[in-house]
Amino acid sequence: MGTDHVTEKQPRAPRTDARRNHARILEVAHAVVAEQGTQASLRDIARRAGIGLGTLYRHFPTRDELLETLLGERFDRLAATATALETAHPPADALTEWLAEYAAFAAVYRGLTSSVMATLEDETSSLHASCLAMRQTVGRLLGNAQQAGLVRSDVTATDLFALVNALGWIAEQAPSLAARRDHLLGLVLDGLRPAAGRP
Amino acid sequence: MGTDHVTEKQPRAPRTDARRNHARILEVAHAVVAEQGTQASLRDIARRAGIGLGTLYRHFPTRDELLETLLGERFDRLAATATALETAHPPADALTEWLAEYAAFAAVYRGLTSSVMATLEDETSSLHASCLAMRQTVGRLLGNAQQAGLVRSDVTATDLFALVNALGWIAEQAPSLAARRDHLLGLVLDGLRPAAGRP
DNA sequence: ATATAACCGGAGCAGTGCTCCGCATACAAT
DNA sequence: ATTGTATGCGGAGCACTGCTCCGGTTATAT
Numbered sequence: 001m002g003t004d005h006v007t008e009k010q011p012r013a014p015r016t017d018a019r020r021n022h023a024r025i026l027e028v029a030h031a032v033v034a035e036q037g038t039q040a041s042l043r044d045i046a047r048r049a050g051i052g053l054g055t056l057y058r059h060f061p062t063r064d065e066l067l068e069t070l071l072g073e074r075f076d077r078l079a080a081t082a083t084a085l086e087t088a089h090p091p092a093d094a095l096t097e098w099l100a101e102y103a104a105f106a107a108v109y110r111g112l113t114s115s116v117m118a119t120l121e122d123e124t125s126s127l128h129a130s131c132l133a134m135r136q137t138v139g140r141l142l143g144n145a146q147q148a149g150l151v152r153s154d155v156t157a158t159d160l161f162a163l164v165n166a167l168g169w170i171a172e173q174a175p176s177l178a179a180r181r182d183h184l185l186g187l188v189l190d191g192l193r194p195a196a197g198r199p
Numbered sequence: 200m201g202t203d204h205v206t207e208k209q210p211r212a213p214r215t216d217a218r219r220n221h222a223r224i225l226e227v228a229h230a231v232v233a234e235q236g237t238q239a240s241l242r243d244i245a246r247r248a249g250i251g252l253g254t255l256y257r258h259f260p261t262r263d264e265l266l267e268t269l270l271g272e273r274f275d276r277l278a279a280t281a282t283a284l285e286t287a288h289p290p291a292d293a294l295t296e297w298l299a300e301y302a303a304f305a306a307v308y309r310g311l312t313s314s315v316m317a318t319l320e321d322e323t324s325s326l327h328a329s330c331l332a333m334r335q336t337v338g339r340l341l342g343n344a345q346q347a348g349l350v351r352s353d354v355t356a357t358d359l360f361a362l363v364n365a366l367g368w369i370a371e372q373a374p375s376l377a378a379r380r381d382h383l384l385g386l387v388l389d390g391l392r393p394a395a396g397r398p
Numbered sequence: 399a400t401a402t403a404a405c406c407g408g409a410g411c412a413g414t415g416c417t418c419c420g421c422a423t424a425c426a427a428t
Numbered sequence: 429a430t431t432g433t434a435t436g437c438g439g440a441g442c443a444c445t446g447c448t449c450c451g452g453t454t455a456t457a458t
Contacts, residue, residue, distance in 0.1 A: 015424055018436060041414065052438030057416070117372040152386075159383060162376050166365035173316040177361050184358060187351075191390025214404060214455055240445065251407030256447070 022059050024049050029066055037110030037172075038067060067115060068126040075130040078102060079137040091144040095151070096189055098141060099164050103185060106168030107178065113168040120161070135161050152194045163188055221258050223248050228265055236309030237266060266314060267325040274329040277301060278336040290343040294350070295388055297340060298363050302384060305367030306377065312367040319360070334360050351393045362387055 014022075028049040032040045042063065046056040060066035081101060085094040106112050119127040120135065139157030146153050167185055171178040213221075227248040231239045241262065245255040259265035280300060284293040305311050318326040319334065338356030345352050366384055370377040 012425090012434085015435060017424070021437085042416085043414075046438090053416085054418080054438050055436075058436075061416095063415085114372070117369075117376075121373045121375075154382070155386065158376070159379060159386070162369045162372075162379075163383065163386070166369050169368050170316075170361045170365050173313070173361070174320045176320075177357070180358060180361075183353070184362065187354065187358070187362070187390040188387060189390065190394065191386045191388070195389065211403085211456090216455075217405065220406085241447090242445075245407095252447085253407050253449080254405080257405075260447095262446085 018059075021049075021051055021055055024051070025056055025059055025066075026069060029070055033067075033070065033109060037112075038063075038115050039111050042066075062126070064115075064119070064125050064127055068130070071109070071112070071127065072130045074105065075134045078105065079134045082134075082137045082141055086141055086144065091141070091148045092150040095138075095141045095145045098138060099160075099185065099189070100182070102164055103167055103171075103181060106165070107171055107181070110172050113165040113172070117162070117165055149194060151192050155192055160192075217258075220248075220250055220254055223250070224255055224258055224265075225268060228269055232266075232269065232308060236311075237262075237314050238310050241265075261325070263318070263325050267329070270308070270311070270326065271329045273304065274333050277304065278329075278333045281333075281336045281340055285340055285343065290340070290347045291349040294337075294340045294344045297337060298359075298384065298388070299381070301363055302366055302370070302380060305364070306370055306380070309371050312364040312371070316361070316364055348393060350391050354391055359391075 025045070029040075029045050032045050032048060036044075042056060043053055046053045049056070060069070078098075078101065082094075082098050085098050088094075089097065115127070116131055119125045119131045122128060135157055138160065142151065142155065142157050142160055145151040146155070164185075167181060167188065170184065171181045177184075224244070228239075228244050231244050231247060235243075241255060242252055245252045248255070259268070277297075277300070281293075281297050284297050287293070288296065314326070315330055318324045318330045321327060334356055337359065341350065341354065341356050341359055344350040345354070363384075366380060366387065369383065370380045376383075
């Protein structure tokens with residue numbers, strides 16, 4: 001049973017119009033989400049992409065799936081940034097710098113923080129993997145800082161992630177608070193430093 | 200122009216059915232909001248109260264108005280608690296104790312934190328007044344703690360409110376995080392303490 | 399008993415997420 | 429070039445949301 005040609009089980013490549021629509025959806029979705037946040041209307045995205053709603057839903061059956069494609073790469077890049085910072089900076093600097101970077105990113109995509117938190121909780125989410133990977137990478141930075149005695153040992157990566165996302169949430173609530181984002185981040189980070197006579 | 204009777208401009212008391220519905224709405228709304236959070240469907244509330252949607256909207260033209268009646272009293276009580284703590288405890292204890300109380304309250308009403316933050320920003324909201332009053336009262340506690348040198352002087356009441364609401368937000372995101380709420384509150388509070396050689 | 403102001407309740411509008419399926423079409427085989 | 433069909437398209441439709449508007453009901457004062 002061996003046909004000469006490569007006709008094993010090629011499921012046939014997607015049609016050109018499908019590929020075109022796929023790309024167009026991502027293009028428009030990026031713009032709309034940057035404008036209106038992760039809660040943007042999918043109908044609106046379809047309309048602005050000049051395609052039918054059904055088409056959008058076939059390409060991305062759930063909102064998460066769309067966000068995954070939209071954000072997955074960014075998350076991976078943030079994880080890579082963490083790894084880079086790990087070798088190039090002393091532990092404490094690496095951690096604070098990454099957190100600042102993440103906060104800046106969260107400022108662009110409104111609603112991202114909620115999505116991330118929900119995703120980390122929901123294992124069936126398609127965004128789960130990339131979020132978890134990112135958290136684990138940051139967990140290494142945290143571990144380094146703790147080993148160096150620069151961060152309290154009773155702080156988990158989950159804690160840290162929750163806090164930095166909460167700061168992102170604050171910034172989303174009001175422009176005036178967004179301006180104080182760095183200040184608040186500083187306050188929180190000070191809370192993570194070990195004090196004399198504490199674990 | 201002086202009629203003997205008291206017919207000056209009495210706008211006439213509300214009808215008994217109106218009073219009954221008003222009370223019933225509040226009763227049901229409390230239950231539903233406690234169950235489903237502040238984003239509960241108003242249609243659902245009307246349905247469960249056994250009244251028409253129009254009736255609900257006439258009694259409370261906006262969601263905020265309903266929440267105001269539902270939460271205003273609680274807010275006032277929280278403000279009163281703050282005043283009580285101010286005289287009964289040393290500055291730092293008073294502040295931390297109040298914050299813990301607020302966090303506990305926020306845990307009951309899901310979505311409350313978002314409402315509060317939005318309300319503080321929106322002066323036209325009917326909840327604005329009570330929220331602002333509460334924040335100002337807490338601001339006094341904060342001022343005392345700062346004067347006693349127990350809290351950094353560059354922390355504003357707005358900062359503090361944002362942070363404690365953010366902690367409430369975290370707890371809403373996942374049950375597992377709700378369990379660590381007090382721990383996270385501790386972390387944040389440590390960040391507020393002044394360090395040597397800092398303002 | 400009656401007049402009427404106050405009140406009730408739901409139909410209706412515009413929006414949302416999401417499903418389903420008849421029809422058009424890109425592509426392969428002839 | 430023609431034809432067959434798998435594949436993809438797009439919108440009608442369902443169930444929900446917040447909110448408005450108004451014809452019919454009813455409590456209350458006369």
